[in-house]
Amino acid sequence: MxxxxxxxxxxxxxxxxxxxxxxxxxxxxxxxxxxxxxxxxxxxxxxxxxxxxxxxxxxxxxxxxxxxxxxxxxxxxxxxxxxxxxxxxxxxxxxxxxxxxxxxxxxxxxxxxxxxxxxxxxxxxxxxxxxxxxxxxxxxxxxxxxxxxxxxxxxxxxxxxxxxxxxxxxxxxxxxxxxxxxxxxxxxxxxxxxxxxxxxxxxxxxxxxxxxxxxxxxxxxxxxxxxxxxxxxxxxxxxxxGEAYTPLPWAEVLPLVVQYAGELEQRAPKYAASFIKQWFTYLRRQYPEAESLFQHIKRMKLPCEIKAAIISPFHQGNDYD
Ligand SMILES: Cc1cc2nc3c(=O)[nH]c(=O)nc-3n(C[C@H](O)[C@H](O)[C@H](O)COP(=O)(O)O)c2cc1C
Missing domain, CATH: 3.20.20.70 (Aldolase class I)
Known part of the structure; x- marks a missing residue:
């Protein structure tokens, strides 16, 4: 396959x-x-x-x-x-x-x-x-x-x-x-x-x-x-x-999002915020934690602001909203 x-x-x-x-x-x-x-x-x-x-x-x-x-x-x-x-x-x-x-x-x-x-x-x-x-x-x-x-x-x-x-x-x-x-x-x-x-x-x-x-x-x-x-x-x-596999939990997906946000911030600062939010619209389908984080960042305009919100320890739990 x-x-x-x-x-x-x-x-x-x-x-x-x-x-x-x-x-x-x-x-x-x-x-x-x-x-x-x-x-x-x-x-x-x-x-x-x-x-x-x-x-x-x-x-x-x-x-x-x-x-x-x-x-x-x-x-x-x-x-x-x-x-x-x-x-x-x-x-x-x-x-x-x-x-x-x-x-x-x-x-x-x-x-x-x-x-x-x-x-x-x-x-x-x-x-x-x-x-x-x-x-x-x-x-x-x-x-x-x-x-x-x-x-x-x-x-x-x-x-x-x-x-x-x-x-x-x-x-x-x-x-x-x-x-x-x-x-x-x-x-x-x-x-x-x-x-x-x-x-x-x-x-x-x-x-x-x-x-x-x-x-x-x-x-x-x-x-x-x-x-x-x-x-x-x-x-x-x-x-x-037929192999056992444990899907990545949100805690391991989040660093990928942070990495993505960091790279976009360097490469395409003008579009970075909308690209990151767009990814969240997909992630929140799978992870409830992404849904709450999306609600938190959806009005943010600056990639650095979004990145800070994502990496903030406060936002790494799923019970903050
Ligand atoms: C936002 C978006 C952009 C897409 N851009 C392209 C594209 O550039 N070329 C292409 O062949 N298909 C494009 N597609 C179609 C996808 O490659 C795919 O065929 C479609 O999303 C169905 O697969 P999925 O249900 O796994 O998403 C796009 C789909 C979406 C949602």
Whole structure:
């Protein structure tokens, strides 16, 4: 079984990838999407999305990071994929799942799922220019409005030469509303020979088992669950290996949050406060202590103020509110 850390724009940046891959259990990561419109992007755009390119394309813990491209023009996508190969990306992922209106208006993301031929054409154009040893993967949803084209899309992805296919088990129309329709993946997976990765609504070891059973996939991608539960990947691996594992208690998660806050304060002081609060919105789903701490910091604007509140011994208990 392989567990992959999902791309998440505005949350799963290299600081978070570093932190979560240090906690462990992930086979690889995928960057937030880089939007390609009609030209070759300067290298600095890729270094910004994937600073790991300066480290051989892996996080400090050694986990490979594929770079995700999003766009509707095959030629420009191919041009940028070539740049990525030159910069040393260990893999290139193509986004056909983004539901954002802005992105869809500019002809990228899930809107392309309405045209399976275009999905195929984009992947083929990228595959043809990138050396065979570099994986080219695709991330799709079940469809745009409904899943009527799902099988065509998936077969087209494989025929275009994609190395692997990750499927977020919802349509664009479903957005992020539960449930995820893992069994829909299971209907098409037997017709594919490339590895298929199931994604969507995996928050626990039990969800992981159910997603595997319904989709027929061994490999899974974890997004919001990984942010809520920093050692979710280790929990899933241990459960599946039949090994005993005690999940990290809040007291061991808190230092990770402090580390994250410290790194963001240095790297992106302007955005640090909102990034930290955003992580809390996920953590409070799993840890009641995070909920009370979130209530305490939610109006704070300065990262140093938030960091001080988090590390204050007074706030390390869970009975202060
Ligand atoms: C805030 C946010 C940002 C996301 N950004 C991306 C992205 O840049 N590229 C992508 O392919 N998917 C993106 N996704 C979708 C996730 O990768 C994933 O498919 C989705 O969240 C379902 O998985 P989950 O239920 O495990 O979170 C994003 C999702 C969220 C919630």
């Amino acid at each position: 392989r567990l992959i850390l999902a791309p998440m724009e505005g949350v799963m940046d290299h600081t978070m990838r570093d932190l979560l891959t240090r906690v462990g259990g992930y086979e690889r990561c995928v960057t937030e999407f880089v939007r390609v419109v009609d030209r070759q992007l300067p290298s600095r755009v890729f270094y910004r999305a994937c600073p790991e390119l300066r480290n051989g394309g892996t996080t400090p813990a050694g986990t490979p990071v594929y770079v995700q491209l999003l766009g509707g023009d095959p030629e420009s996508m191919a041009l940028n994929a070539q740049v990525l190969e030159r910069l040393g990306a260990p893999g290139i992922d193509i986004n056909f799942g983004c539901p954002s209106k802005t992105v869809n208006k500019s002809d990228g993301g899930s809107v392309l799922l309405r045209e399976p031929d275009r999905v195929h054409g984009i992947i083929r154009a990228v595959r043809e220019v990138v050396s065979p040893h570099i994986p080219v993967t695709a991330k799709i949803r079940l469809g745009f409005k409904d899943s009527s084209l799902f099988e065509d899309i998936a077969l087209g992805v494989e025929a275009a030469g994609a190395t692997e296919l990750c499927i977020h088990a919802r349509t664009k129309q479903h957005g992020y509303l539960p449930p995820a329709y893992w069994a829909e993946i299971g209907k098409v997976k037997p017709k594919l020979s490339i590895p298929v990765i199931a994604n969507g609504e995996i928050w626990s070891g039990a969800n992981a088992r159910q997603a595997q059973a319904d989709s027929g996939c061994t490999d899974l991608m974890l997004g919001r669950g990984a942010l809520s539960f920093p050692d979710l990947a280790r929990v899933i691996h241990a459960q599946q290996a």
